[in-house]
Amino acid sequence: MATAMHRFLAWLSGGAPQGRQSFLAAQQNRASAALAAALPDAVDPFELSVLGALGAVAAAVALVAASYWRGLAVLVPLGMGLNWFGLSVDLPLARRRRGAETVAEGMTHHLCEGFSLPLLILAYGFSPFLTFRSAVVILLCYLLFSSYVYIRAATRSAPQMAFIGVGVTEFRLLLAMWPFVALALDLPATRGDPLPVIDIAVMSLGAAAVLGFFGKLFLDGRRLAATARRAP
Structure with missing residues (x-):
């Protein structure tokens, strides 16, 4: 029973070795490396990071403006494409040119990414495609998981952590395509309900995510304790 529970928590939280990589991690790495190799010398990693943040701003504006004209939803994937390009290629470009990114380049990347995704999530709360409660x-x-990822990175643990195979790339793809999923499901028409079905779904998934997070804490705690016992 304990072994089965351990395996379930590992699968849910990405604690198993195969779970640390998201579904699209390999494709993402290959695409980022190919794009970095194709860019001219005039392109700077800082510029790519800023481009990624500007793409997020454009997508966020389109989301909020879609409350007045739904046709603006087509701009969301374009903005998310810029966001992915800028924040997926900036560090590979820096590593390709100098072997490793500088502290300033790494900080710029993390600041732009830390700004982009929360902005987009909040923008969804003011759009017709998601309720504000679900966005919160x-x-x-997101803040719970990302804070732990940064803690793991700071303590030199593996920084990559996916939730049931969903990492940053998959999350960006979901943010890009959700307006069209919401329109297909006619979710904007349910926003006035006392408890829309989307809120029930998001809250249920949120509870599962928190369970996975505490499962991750449990598994990492056991691993660290085992490492400490083996240390001389």
Whole structure:
């Protein structure tokens, strides 16, 4: 029973070795490396990071403006494409040119990414495609997981952590395509309900995410304790 529970928590939280990589991690790495190799010398990693943040701003504006004209939803994938390009290629470009990114380049990347995704989640809360309650739940889960990822990185643990195979790339793809999923499901028409079905779904997934997070803490705690016992 204990072994089965351990395996379940590992699968849920990405604690198993195969779970640390998201579904699209390999494709993402290959695409980023190819794009970095194709860019001219005039392109700077700082510029790519800023481009990624500007793409997020454009997508966020389109989301909020879609409350007045739904046709603006087509701009969301374009903005998210810029966001992905800028924040997926900036560090590979720096590593390709100098072997490793500088402290300033790494800080710029993390600042732009830390600004972009929360902005987009909040923008969804003011769009017709998601309720504000659902956006807050998603934002809290994102902040919970991202803070732990940074703690793991700071302590030199593996920084990559995916939730059931969903990492940053998959999350960006979901943010880009959600307006069209919401329109197909006619979710904007349910926003006035006392408890829309989307809120129930998001809250349920949020509870599962928190369970996975505490499962990750449990597994990492056991691993660190085992390492400490083996240390001389």
